Amino acid sequence: MGTAVKAFMKKPTTLIGIMTALMFQVIFSVIWMTGYDGVTDADRLKQLRVGLVALDAQMGPAIAEKLQKSLPVHSELIADAEEARRLLNERRLQMVITIPADFSQALMTRGGKAALQYTLNESNPALIKSMMSSIASQVTATVNKEAISRGALALLTQTKLPAGQAEGSAAELSERVTSSFTYSNKVNGMNNQMVPMMLVLASFVGAMIMGMNLQQSSMAVAPHVGRFQLFAARSAINAAAAIVVSLVGSSLVMALGGQAEQGFLAMWGFQALFLLTFLFVTQMFLILFGMAGMLFNIILLSAQLVSSGAMVPRELLSDFYLGLGKIFPATYAVEGSMNILFGGPGIGDASLGLLIIVASAALVGALAVLRKGRMPQQQTKPVQAV
Numbered sequence: 085m086g087t088a089v090k091a092f093m094k095k096p097t098t099l100i101g102i103m104t105a106l107m108f109q110v111i112f113s114v115i116w117m118t119g120y121d122g123v124t125d126a127d128r129l130k131q132l133r134v135g136l137v138a139l140d141a142q143m144g145p146a147i148a149e150k151l152q153k154s155l156p157v158h159s160e161l162i163a164d165a166e167e168a169r170r171l172l173n174e175r176r177l178q179m180v181i182t183i184p185a186d187f188s189q190a191l192m193t194r195g196g197k198a199a200l201q202y203t204l205n206e207s208n209p210a211l212i213k214s215m216m217s218s219i220a221s222q223v224t225a226t227v228n229k230e231a232i233s234r235g236a237l238a239l240l241t242q243t244k245l246p247a248g249q250a251e252g253s254a255a256e257l258s259e260r261v262t263s264s265f266t267y268s269n270k271v272n273g274m275n276n277q278m279v280p281m282m283l284v285l286a287s288f289v290g291a292m293i294m295g296m297n298l299q300q301s302s303m304a305v306a307p308h309v310g311r312f313q314l315f316a317a318r319s320a321i322n323a324a325a326a327i328v329v330s331l332v333g334s335s336l337v338m339a340l341g342g343q344a345e346q347g348f349l350a351m352w353g354f355q356a357l358f359l360l361t362f363l364f365v366t367q368m369f370l371i372l373f374g375m376a377g378m379l380f381n382i383i384l385l386s387a388q389l390v391s392s393g394a395m396v397p398r399e400l401l402s403d404f405y406l407g408l409g410k411i412f413p414a415t416y417a418v419e420g421s422m423n424i425l426f427g428g429p430g431i432g433d434a435s436l437g438l439l440i441i442v443a444s445a446a447l448v449g450a451l452a453v454l455r456k457g458r459m460p461q462q463q464t465k466p467v468q469a470v
Contacts, residue, residue, distance in 0.1 A: 100375075107379060112386045119390035123400045131399040132157040132212075134219070135168040135180040142188035147227060151181065154226060157219065172205050173268065174429045178397075179204050179216040181223060191261070199264040200224055207269035207426035209397050210277050220263055228261045269427035272343050279342055280421040281394035283333065283355060284414050288388065291362035292381045294325065299370045299377075315453045318367060319446065326360035345427040354424055354431055358417035361438045364445040365413060371449045388414035413441045 092098045122128060134157050138144030152159045157178070162168040171177040182201040190198035202220045204213055271277050298321065302314050309317075334352040338344065344351045365384070369377030391401060391409035398409055409415040420434030 104378070104382075107382060111383050115383070115386040115390055119387075119401065119405050120396065122402065123396060126156065128400045129156050130158050132178045132215070132397070133176065133399075134159045134216075135162045135171060135177045136160065137162050137165050137168050137180060137182040139165070139185040140183045140187040141185075143191070144183040144187065147183055151223060151226070155219065155223070169203070169268070172203060173427075175205065175208060177205075178208070178212055178399075179219070181220075197262055199262045200227060201264045201266065203266045203268060205268050206271040207422045207428050209393060209395060210274075211395070212397055217265075220265070224261060224263045269345070271426050273341075275341065276343050276425065279337060279425055280418045281389075281392075283337070283421055284358070284392060284394060284417050285389065286333065287330075287355065287359045287417070288362045288366075288385055288414065290329065291359065291366045292378070292385065295363065295366040295370050295381070296375070296378055298367070299375060311453050311456065315371075315450060319364075322360060322363040322367065326356045326363060330355035330359050342425070344425055346424045346431075350424050350431070351421075354420050354435065357435060357438050357442075358413060358420070361413045361417075361442040361445070364442050364449065368445040368449045368452075371452045384412070388412045391415065392418045394418045411441075413438055416441075 134155060136148045136151060136159055138148040138161065140147075148161055152161070159181075162171070162180075165182065168177065168180045168182075172180050180203040182203065184199070184201060187198045187200075200220075200223065202216070202223075204216050206213060298318055302318065306314065330352055334348065334355055337351075338348055366377075366381045369380040369384075371377070373380065387405075387408055389395070391398065391405045391412060392414035393409065394414070398406060398415070401409070416434040416437035420431040420438075422428060423431050423434070
C-alpha cells in the first residue's frame, strides 16, 4: 500500500484534490463566521421594518406610538392599509400590525375580545416568519399588560365604579386582547420553503463543475481550434445546457410537490436565466486564471450563500456582505425565485440584474480571449528578409 500512496502523491491531481478540500474548509469557515457574525444584534434588528396601521381612532394612535418606542425593529406608521399591503408584498416591510377600527369598542364591551391583526409575507426566508411571530407575541403581551389595562382602568374609574371592582374588571379586560395572524403568499411546507436555496445551490455548483470540465476540454482541443471558436462553442454549450438542465430541475420540483404561483413556464425560464448567468460567471474566472479560477468560484459559492438572502434575511447582514449581495447573481436568483414560486411583485428587476451580470461576464470573457489571442503574436520574432 505504501507504494500506491507514493504513486498517488507524485501525481499533481492528488495534491490539487487535497488542497481543494482544504480550501473549502478555510473559505467557508472565514466567510460564514464573518458573514453571520452579529446577525441577531440589536442594531441589525433595527434594519427589519414593521408597518403600523391604526384604524381605531380612539386607542389606535396611542398604541401605535407606544409600539414605535418599544419594538426591537424599525417601525413606521402607515395611514393606508392598502399601501401597507403593497410594501409587505414587495418585501419592503417584514410585517404589518393593524389595530382594527372596532378595537376600542370591543374592549369596552364586557366579556368581549379585541384582536391585533398581524400580516406576514411568507415569500421570505423562513427566519423572517419565526422572528416576526416572536415579535407579535411581545406586542400582544405589551398591549395586554400595559396599554389596555390602563385604558380600561381609567374608563371604569370614570364610570364611578368602586375601586376594587374597577381594578378587577380592568384585569379581566387586559386578558382579552388576542393575536390574529394573516399570511400572504402562502408557502406550502418546508420543502417548498427550501426550494429557492436548493435551486441556487444546485445550479451554481453544477455550473462550477461543468465549467471546470469544459475548461479541460478546451485545453485538449485548443491546438486544433481557434480561441474565438472555442469561446463561441463554449457559449453555445452553456446556453443549450441552461435550457435543458433547468427544464429537468423545474420539472422535478413540480413533480415532487413544488408550487409555482406564476406558472411552470415562468419558473423554467427564470431558472434557465440564472443558470446561464452562473455558467458565464464561473467560466469567466476559468478563462482569466485557468484551473486556478476554481478557487474564485469556491469563494463566490460561499459568499453568495451568505449574502443572497436564501437562508438569513439580507437586512440582518453587515454592510460589507449587504453590498456584496448587490453584485452577486444569486441575490437576484433568490429574489426572483421567491416571486415566481410563492408570489410577489414580479421578476422584472431580478431578471434585469441577471442580464446585466451575464452580459458583463460574457464581455470580460471575450476580452480575455482576445488578449490571450494576441499575446503569442506579440512575442513572435519577426522573420528577417533574405
